[in-house]
Amino acid sequence: MKNLFLSAAIVLGGLTSFASTSPISNTIVKTVTIQDDYTEIKVVEVPVAVTDALKKAYPDAVLTKAYKNTKSEYKLEVTVGDKVGSLYANADGTWIKK
Template sequence: MKKLILSAAIVLGTLSMQAGNTYVKSVAIQSETTQDEYKEVDAVPAAIKTALDNAYPGVKLEKAYVNDKKEYKIEIIVREEKSTVYTDAKGNILKK
């Protein structure tokens, strides 16, 4: 009986040593993207409106910005979800 109790104590003791605390070190990476300065505009060219209507049916334009390269940053709402789209003056959607 003593051997059984002693064996159980040894087994439980070794299991509790393996169940120690595990420390996870997390690293946060911060990245910066540089972009050309955009200035808010009141109206966008008709080509951009047409391109957005074709690409996103039911789109609503919230705000529009333009930079020195005549690239447009347009904040839109499609099906109640906000998105940002980049286009050129001809209505071509740019990928950035």
């Protein structure tokens, strides 16, 4: 008789764990993008090394706008034919992948 009560208690105890609801937890992931602040400069202020590198790599490119950040990196907005894009370069004319 004791075994019957003990077995019933174990079975009922096991069923209650399945019947309980687990608390809902929302995980929020925030993505923070830090960009270097570029300030617009005149196209004539771009170093000669950068303009020479642009002419060598993209002979048909037209430099429309130029930007500079605090690390002396340049963001160049160029037009090649009907395509518009941005290129990044150091002051010595080496290209930066971004």
